């Protein structure tokens with residue numbers, strides 16, 4: 001793997017930022033309050049992390065996927081929840097605009113995402129449409145001057161914090177993926193509400209909620225992409241998003257390994273450090289090997305995406321493998337901590353909770369397997 005000098009500098013910048021600014025005290029406070037302080041988010045935006053993949057003409061860095069995953073990996077190594085705020089404008093938030101926005105839409109919506117003036121979320125999932133994303137029933141009726149949206153989106157990360165949402169809705173009375181369109185919905189419009197925050201197991205500090213749409217009038221110019229072609233935009237956006245989750249998984253998995261090494265070197269039982277037991281050595285070696293394999297897979301998927309290849313299956317492999325081994329490493333690292341790992345005194349407890357969703361959100365492991373298998377079996 002060859003990294004450009006710019007890429008290495010950006011990685012170092014992200015590592016230094018995470019080590020300096022994302023302090024244990026701050027992260028404890030985030031867990032206690034379920035709020036990520038705006039001033040820290042603003043610092044991330046000021047450095048440019050919210051616009052890594054956004055072209056320079058819209059205020060971003062104009063970087064590539066390798067740049068993006070380097071930053072996500074380094075931030076998530078210290079705080080998975082902080083990395084969600086970096087991934088959103090570069091991934092599920094800004095992604096649909098970059099893929100299918102008009103020039104006017106890009107000019108209006110992308111610069112405020114980069115500066116953190118506004119946040120945007122991705123609203124596809126519904127109570128009855130999770131993995132089966134094409135079975136959404138939120139409706140958008142063409143009323144002549146505007147679209148009228150009705151429906152409910154669920155598990156929308158950062159919804160309560162967002163100024164706008166990209167909402168997927170049916171614009172045609174047809175089954176499945178046919179007739180899905182994307183809309184930019186102003187979250188302050190009449191008829192939009194978010195309901196109460198979901199009480200989650202991990203990633204505390206990035207509020208998640210439903211988005212309820214009751215007779216919401218959406219201006220015609222807020223149709224994103226072509227009418228009835230929204231499903232493909234969602235899938236393309238998820239390719240980018242899944243790469244981000246793979247990077248988060250590698251970052252958190254690295255942290256699990258770091259914690260396991262640190263703890264087993266100092267914890268003594270039966271007269272010697274845990275690290276001196278062969279079982280521990282074998283476990284650490286196994287963890288490091290799987291982590292390295294996940295990292296190589298992540299980098300090759302990002303490189304393929306940067307070359308403009310059709311790499312949905314490779315991205316799914318990276319997301320599938322990295323998120324699964326991240327959970328495995330978290331469980332093994334916690335086991336090595338024994339009873340202490342089950343307490344909030346040790347970082348591993350939070351890492352274990354935070355990464356649990358990596359095999360679930362932006363497509364479960366089983367959805368990634370489906371995407372991979374389809375690419376193997378297609379004629």
Ligand code: COS
Pocket residue numbers: 124125130131132133134176177231232235236238239312361362363364367370371
């Ligand atoms: N890039 C571009 N186009 C894509 C694509 C991709 N990655 N994936 C699918 N498409 C296109 C297909 O080519 C197809 O186009 P045509 O109708 O022109 O043939 C269309 O999109 C529909 O694709 P497909 O037939 O594969 O749709 P399915 O309904 O079978 O669904 C899965 C496919 C299951 C993979 C999809 O529903 C999915 O990813 N589900 C999980 C959703 C998810 O990740 N939710 C998390 C939300 S964000 S936290």
